[in-house]
Amino acid sequence: MGFLDISNVTKSYGNTEVLHHVDISVEEGEFLVLVGPSGCGKSTLLNMIAGLESITSGDVSIKGRVVNGVHPSKRNIAMVFQSYALYPNMTVGQNMTFGLEMHGVPKPERDKALADVAALLQITPLLDRKPGQLSGGQRQRVAMGRALVRNPDVFLFDEPLSNLDAKLRVDMRTEIKKLHEKLKTTIVYVTHDQIEAMTLSTRIAVMYNGYVQQLGTPKEIYDTPTNLFVAGFMGSPSMNLLPVEVAMIDGAPHAVTTDADGAPLHLRLHQQNLSEWAGRKIILGIRPEAITDPEGADRASSCIIPMTNRVSVTEPAGSDTFATMTLAGQDSIARMRADASVGPGEMFEFAINMEKAVAFDPETERRIVP
Amino acid sequence: MSAATQETAIRTGRIARTFIYVVLLVFALFYLLPFFVMLVNSVKPLSEITEGNMMALPKELTFAPWASAWSTAQIGVEPTGLRPYFLNSLFMVVPAVLICTALGALNGYVLTKWRFRGDTLLFGLMLFSCFIPFQIVLIPMARMLGIMGLAGSTAGLVLVHVVYGIGFSTLYFRNYYSAFPTELVRAAMIDGAGFFQIFWRIMVPVSGPITVVCVIWLFTNIWNDFLFGASFASGSKAPMTVALNNLVQSSTGVKEYNVHFAGAILAALPTLLVYIVAGRYFVRGLMAGSVKG
Numbered sequence: 001m002g003f004l005d006i007s008n009v010t011k012s013y014g015n016t017e018v019l020h021h022v023d024i025s026v027e028e029g030e031f032l033v034l035v036g037p038s039g040c041g042k043s044t045l046l047n048m049i050a051g052l053e054s055i056t057s058g059d060v061s062i063k064g065r066v067v068n069g070v071h072p073s074k075r076n077i078a079m080v081f082q083s084y085a086l087y088p089n090m091t092v093g094q095n096m097t098f099g100l101e102m103h104g105v106p107k108p109e110r111d112k113a114l115a116d117v118a119a120l121l122q123i124t125p126l127l128d129r130k131p132g133q134l135s136g137g138q139r140q141r142v143a144m145g146r147a148l149v150r151n152p153d154v155f156l157f158d159e160p161l162s163n164l165d166a167k168l169r170v171d172m173r174t175e176i177k178k179l180h181e182k183l184k185t186t187i188v189y190v191t192h193d194q195i196e197a198m199t200l201s202t203r204i205a206v207m208y209n210g211y212v213q214q215l216g217t218p219k220e221i222y223d224t225p226t227n228l229f230v231a232g233f234m235g236s237p238s239m240n241l242l243p244v245e246v247a248m249i250d251g252a253p254h255a256v257t258t259d260a261d262g263a264p265l266h267l268r269l270h271q272q273n274l275s276e277w278a279g280r281k282i283i284l285g286i287r288p289e290a291i292t293d294p295e296g297a298d299r300a301s302s303c304i305i306p307m308t309n310r311v312s313v314t315e316p317a318g319s320d321t322f323a324t325m326t327l328a329g330q331d332s333i334a335r336m337r338a339d340a341s342v343g344p345g346e347m348f349e350f351a352i353n354m355e356k357a358v359a360f361d362p363e364t365e366r367r368i369v370p
Numbered sequence: 371m372s373a374a375t376q377e378t379a380i381r382t383g384r385i386a387r388t389f390i391y392v393v394l395l396v397f398a399l400f401y402l403l404p405f406f407v408m409l410v411n412s413v414k415p416l417s418e419i420t421e422g423n424m425m426a427l428p429k430e431l432t433f434a435p436w437a438s439a440w441s442t443a444q445i446g447v448e449p450t451g452l453r454p455y456f457l458n459s460l461f462m463v464v465p466a467v468l469i470c471t472a473l474g475a476l477n478g479y480v481l482t483k484w485r486f487r488g489d490t491l492l493f494g495l496m497l498f499s500c501f502i503p504f505q506i507v508l509i510p511m512a513r514m515l516g517i518m519g520l521a522g523s524t525a526g527l528v529l530v531h532v533v534y535g536i537g538f539s540t541l542y543f544r545n546y547y548s549a550f551p552t553e554l555v556r557a558a559m560i561d562g563a564g565f566f567q568i569f570w571r572i573m574v575p576v577s578g579p580i581t582v583v584c585v586i587w588l589f590t591n592i593w594n595d596f597l598f599g600a601s602f603a604s605g606s607k608a609p610m611t612v613a614l615n616n617l618v619q620s621s622t623g624v625k626e627y628n629v630h631f632a633g634a635i636l637a638a639l640p641t642l643l644v645y646i647v648a649g650r651y652f653v654r655g656l657m658a659g660s661v662k663g
Contacts, residue, residue: 050556050560051560052556052559052560071559072556072559072560073559073560073561073562073563074562077560078560079556079557079560081553081556081557082553083551083553085551085553085554085556085557086554087554087557087558087571087572088576089572089575089576098558098561098563098571099560099561099562102561102562102563102567103562146557146561150561
C-alpha cells in the first residue's frame with residue numbers, strides 16, 4: 001500500500017477505452033513522472049488523480065483513502081497547469097492564497113503561509129503585481145507557489161515547463177528538482193519530454209496508447225527498456241535498433257549483419273542466452289553512447305568489441321560529436337568525444353560496448369531477458 | 371536616411387491622405403445633417419419653421435419647445451409632456467438590461483464551462499430566439515401576460531424584453547467565455563471554489579468589455595422598442611417611444627414641429643449618452659477574443 005495508489009484504473013469515453021488497467025503505487029516523497037507521446041493518456045491519468053475526470057473503473061487512493069468521486073478540492077492535492085492558470089484579475093498574493101481562502105483558512109494564517117512560500121520561491125517583491133505583468137518564468141514560480149501554499153499531500157504537474165523557452169526550461173527543471181529534494185513532497189509530473197523525465201524523476205512510467213509500457217527508475221528504463229517503444233522513446237538521440245540474425249561462432253552467439261559497404265559484420269553478443277536464438281532474427285538495440293571512438297570507450301565494460309565502418313555524416317555538438325553510419329542497412333548514430341578525429345566518408349574504427357546492448361524479439365517487440 | 375526619399379514619401383502620402391479626409395468629412399457632415407435639422411428647428415419659434423426654411427439657423431433662440439416637450443405638451447389626452455413616459459422607459463429599460471445581462475452571463479458561463487449533454491442544441495435553440503420576428507409573438511405574449519396579471523404594466527414589459535434579449539446576451543457571453551481558458555476554472559475547482567464563487571470571483575471580473583457590449587446592445591434595443599411598448603403598455607404606462615408617437619400624431623391644433631423635434635431629441639438622448647460613455651468599449655468588446663493577447 002503506497003501513499004498514492006492507482007489500482008486497476010481504466011478510463012473510457014463511450015465505448016472507447018483510452019486508459020487500460022493502470023497500476024501504479026507511489027511512495028511518500030517520490031517523484032513520479034508520466035511520460036509518453038501526445039495522446040498516450042498521461043494527462044487523462046493526471047486529471048483522474050486530480051478529480052477533474054471521472055474514473056471509469058478501478059480505484060485511486062491517497063493516504064489509504066479511496067478518492068473516486070471525491071471533489072478535487074477535498075483530495076488535498078494541488079496542481080500546476082501547463083498554462084499556469086493564474087487568475088488574471090487577482091494579484092500574485094491573492095492568486096496564491098485563493099485556495100486557502102476558499103478552504104476557510106483565517107487571514108493571519110494565510111498571510112504567514114504566503115510569506116513563507118514567497119520567501120522560499122524568492123517572489124516576495126512580486127506579490128502585489130498582476131499575472132499580466134510577470135515574465136514566463138515568474139508566472140511559473142507563482143503557479144508553483146500557489147500549489148505549495150496549500151501544503152497538499154500530492155503535487156500534480158501538467159507539463160509545467162512546456163511554455164518556457166529552452167534555457168529557462170533547463171533552469172526551472174533544476175529548480176523543481178531542488179525544491180523536491182528540499183521539501184520531500186510527493187509529486188506526479190506529466191511531460192512528453194524524456195529528458196525532463198530522466199532528470200527529475202525517482203521513477204518513470206512510460207505510457208503509450210493508454211498502457212503503462214514500463215514503470216521503473218530512470219536507470220532501469222534507460223538501460224533495460226522493456227520493449228521497442230520504450231527503447232525508441234527514451235534517450236536522445238534515440239537508440240539504434242538494428243535487425244540482425246543470431247549465429248553461433250566459436251561457441252558464442254554473434255549478431256550477423258552488414259556494414260556501410262555491404263560487407264558482413266559479426267558482433268559478439270554479451271547475453272549467453274541468445275544462443276537459443278541461433279538462426280533467428282532479433283532486433284539489437286545499441287545506444288549511441290555505446291558506440292564510440294576507442295579512446296572514449298567505457299573501461300569498466302567487459303565486452304568492448306571493435307568495428308570498422310564508413311562514416312557518412314558527422315555532427316559536432318560541442319560537447320560530443322555524433323557520427324552517422326549505415327549499420328544493418330539503416331542509419332545509426334555513434335556518440336564520440338568532441339575531439340575524436342573523424343570526417344565524413346572516412347573509414348573509422350569504432351568501439352562498441354556490447355554489455356549495454358539489448359535484444360528484442362521482433363515478433364512480440366519485447367526485450368529478451370538475459 | 372536621405373532627404374530625397376523622405377520628401378517624396380511624405381508628399382505622396384499627404385495628398386492621398388488629404389483626399390481621404392476630405393471625403394470622410396463630407397460623409398460625416400452628410401450623416402449629421404438630419405441631426406442638425408432637428409437641433410436647429412427645436413430652438414426656433416414655430417413661426418420661423420412655417421416660413422419654410424428648415425436649414426436656416428434660428429433668428430431668435432428659444433428653449434420653450436424643449437420645456438414644452440418635456441413637461442406641458444399634449445400627449446394623447448393629457449397635457450403632461452414626455453416626462454412621465456421618460457420615467458416609464460427608464461423603469462423598464464434599467465431592470466430589463468440588468469436582468470438580461472446577468473442571465474446571459476450565467477448562461478454563457480454554464481454553456482462553456484459546465485458542459486452537459488445537449489448543451490449545443492440548447493444554445494442553438496436560444497440563438498433561434500434572436501431570429502424570431504417580434505410580430506409573431508405578439509398575440510401569444512399578450513395572452514401570457516394576461517394570465518400572469520402583468521398586462522399593461524411596466525413589469526410586463528420588463529419580462530417581455532428580458533425574454534427577448536436573453537438570446538442575444540447568452541450569445542455574447544458564451545462566445546466571450548469560450549475563449550476563456552478552462553484551466554482557470556479547473557484551477558479554481560481544485561482551490562475549492564464552488565459554482566457561484568468561480569463565476570463571481572474568476573469570470574465576472576474579466577467580463578468588462580463584453581458586459582459593455584451587451585448593455586449597449588440591450589439598452590438601445592429596449593429603449594427604442596415601439597411595437598412591444600405600443601402593444602403591451604398603452605396609456606399612462608407607455609414608454610417614451612409610444613408617447614413620442616402620440617405627441618407627434620396629435621390630431622388637434624397646429625403641428626408644433628419645434629416641440630416634436632425637441633421631443634425626438636429627448637427620446638434619443640439616453641441611447642446617445644450610452645454610446646458616448648461606453649462606445650469605445652463597444653468596438654473593443656466586439657473585437658475581444660478574435661485575436662489572442
